[in-house]
Amino acid sequence: MRFSTVARHLREGGKNVARNGWMSFASIGSIAISLFILGVFMLLAFNVNKLADQLDNQVQIRVYLKLDLGRPKIEEVSRTIRRIQELKSVTFVSKEEGLKRLRDSMGEEGKAALEGYDNETNPLPDAFDIEVYEPQTISYAAKQIQAINDTDPDKPIMAVKYGAGTVEKLFKITNAVRNIGLFIVLLLAVMAMFLISTTIKTTIVARRREISIMKMVGATNSFIRWPFFIEGALIGLIGSGVTSAVLLFGYSELITTTEQDIGLYMIQLASVNEVGWYVAGTVLILGTILGIWGSTISVRKYLKV
């Protein structure tokens, strides 16, 4: 292909978008709207996922030791626990530390309630805070820790707490949320394609005559196809460009609002850098592919003259 022909195709493809004014607008609109819905849902799914991850990671085991075990025994138990492979970290929380944490978490009103307890009269047991690599293995790990009592005649473990039952339920919920999210994203992608192909079908009738005339003056199939291809790509690019701009802007505004005005520190949204570009990239690529795909099938139908 000559360079001037390439330039011509690019020029014609661009001009076609303008020439077909309303039809282009409709196609751009349908791509933009469907991708917008998809994008919003992707952001939502991302955040649910992140929230689920946070919850997963917050799950930890707390092991309370028998009172007055004495240093050497605590060291021994600590070594035994550390031998369990599933554990990511084991932190010793002395009873003094425990009391301090309790004071901090209870705040002003706690001060009064905990009045009178000092290091001498501290009623709390020593403990270990334990994290696991895989949140799903938590109950297994907890059982192994509990089993130390079976071999050790001193029975140093007073209690192992990890929110049994609650944790398992949480996993079921987060898994379900992830799967449903993926399913809905796929469903929306299919819907977007359907919407776009319907828009394109209406343009086909107009294009049919155009293509037959082009063939009449001796245009080859590829010569006819290229400008349509570029037109489709442009429409997809414009539609998805608008969508990603709106999504990025809207999302960053949302983050600012939740963090500064409402002060929702507990629910931390994924930052724009974390997900925004990923979503925008997906939207752009998907939009371009959809545009090209749509115009290609609409032309192919009428090339066999």
Next chain:
Amino acid sequence: MHDIWKTYPDGTVALQGINVVIDRNEFVYVVGPSGAGKSTFMKLIYREEVPSKGQISVNGFNIGKLKQRKIPYVRRNIGVIFQDYRLLPKLTAYENVAFAMEVIEAPRRTIKRRTMEVLELVGLKHKANSLPAQLSGGEQQRVAIARAIVNSPAVIVADEPTGNLDPETSWGIMKLLEEINFRGTTIVMATHNKEIVNTMRKRVIAIEKGSIVRDQQRGEYGYEI
């Protein structure tokens, strides 16, 4: 054309055993009642239809056996003009004509020069930037003619080019076609216009019920002899 038969998929027999030779630089009228096979005859020449049986060669190409891929290249040597003009509605007169040259990948400068040249020939240089909708029927047909001749084809196939035009405009178009023929292009024109055929005497091929019933030099209009 040698022993051409054409049967459409629905069973309609359009042409039965057509034998005709049209020489270079001839001007031929094809006449006959509606549905006689005139249009099929024309379509076979520019390879819109393929004969069911028989051989057609145009410019030395056996176009009945042409590969799909080669069709565009043969069409570039045949200019086609229709009753309904068939211009690209969203392109200006200039762009419509230039399109036929872009298709053959002519250099831009050549396209510009040649397009203006033919627009001047058909007397529409001043309307180069008008859209088809802004032109009268006669003007649109002139643009179509300009498009047909821009690549200097050997043959022009015109299917009732004056069918939608008033008598005066029709004469203008005929003058133009005669001029093009005079410059060395073969013209095959299907028509219902008795006045034109009888005034501008050329070879007349009359087709009726799928057969040639008359083939006469400097003939008159009419298909029942």
